[in-house]
Amino acid sequence: MTAGPLDPGAARPAPFGERLAAAMVAFGPLCAGIDPHPGLLAAWGLPDDASGLRSFALTVVDALGGQVAALKPQSALFERHGSAGMAVLEEVIAAARSAHTLTIVDAKRGDIGSTMTGYAEAFLREGSPLAGDALTVSPYLGFGSLQPAIDIAAANGRGLFVLCLTSNPEGAQVQHARTASGETVAAQIARQAGAVNAAELADRGGSAAGASVPSMGSVGLVVGATIGDAARTTGVDLSAVRGPLLAPGVGAQGAGSAELAQVFGSARGQVLASSSRGVLAAGPDGRALLAAARRAADDAAQALQG
Template sequence: MSAHGPLCVGIDPHASLLDAWGLPDTAAGVRTFALTVLEAVGGQVAAVKPQSAFFERHGSAGVAVLEEVVAAGRDTETLVVVDAKRGDIGSTMGGYADAYLRDGSPLAGDALTVSPYLGSGSLAPAVEAALATGRGLFVLALTSNPEGREVQHARDAEGVAVADRVARAAGASNAAELATTGGDLGSIGLVVGATIGDAATRLGVDLSAVRGPLLAPGVGAQGAGAAELAAVFGDARRAVLASSSRGVLGAGPDVGALRDAARRAADEAGAALR
């Protein structure tokens, strides 16, 4: 995925981590936290993933920090995945696409997480914007939270799992894009939890056929290692961007310790995904 290995470090400044780092639960504390993470891992890993909710909870000041983080990540030449999980219909989805995918928008990173559960077709404005600007999407498909199963694992009248419909839609978009541009991976990826076990196989989801990047949260502190990554992704493992948050962030606030933790996580993910 990158010369720095297939690791994405989450930037999740939730209250307990701020406290553990000795920082106030304020926009200023969030800023110090996020920029310290970037100082440690920027240019050292494939991507960073700021979780929008932890910035938004501090209002306009927090959103301003998110804008600063997106810009700072760009300056380190590290891909920035804005983890906002947006999903809506029509002009409202178009508004989200404009905010997070338009050239010149201060919230526009290199990719955005989106939710397809108003129907995969509802994401069309975001897909169009991503393709037009050279950005990417990560579509929620098989998440690791137990509550997700009641929707994602459900089967329609034809016996096809909802997650498989989501994967097929992403694959169709990537096939059309790659027929024109060539290359190995298209712009529309999936979020597939690294701790889901055999769910993809059980549900008939062919992750290799998606031909897009696969963002895999849950690596490290949440329990997924080499065996879990191999079991979940199989032949699609070379398309995986392994995401670790707590496993790296828990090493802070020392910049050197954070950098070392990220390097170990990147090496472990790289070995698992070869």
């Protein structure tokens, strides 16, 4: 289900949205984070350096590779260790690929022109050691600023998750603001992501990956599961996005079936629940990590069924 060897001459993989939909059917709607916070490293008895980082991250991949829909390494927590940390991130992405597990690199990149192209080539181009299967991106220099990433992702069978409605209190200041046309920023982002997905799905015939998951394009949104009625009040039509919705805060993390019905409505089948500390706290034992991930996947599936 992943991109295959990082060989510039390798065949382009199937579109990310199609591969993710299949992984969600196979393993449940869970994305397990790889977030090596200093406190977690200490709790695992590991030093806060590149060696501890490597032991932590590869333990997670060894335990969960081939067992969850996706893994999501948090780039900032690798970057804080400098070039040695980035080398570990490259190793983690390669290990997840070898385990046939999708990776979403959580780097939240966003810039303009050649700089955005540089980020896209680093994280999305076939042949780059930092290229997972998808990348989180920030649209707050305008959705159009993401075009290089959209183009490079599409050309390489990869995907994007665009920040849209996040649960941090500060997010509303920008995301709920209204443009000159009266549309909220969040609604504009969701609408433009939906247009990209509509074109992709039309191009590939809208083929479904499985009966329990709708056809999905490769441009998803990040939407917090604990945002209440924000999607409704900001005019965001999540179903119309026709892409995956990466959602922190599902199930044991805080949002149950009632909350998810309020946030996602009929788009619940598109939700990929993100759990990091809830799973990682079970480590460093690999069997305990896997058990925690399976519980989180079951909790998310139950909550999303409503």
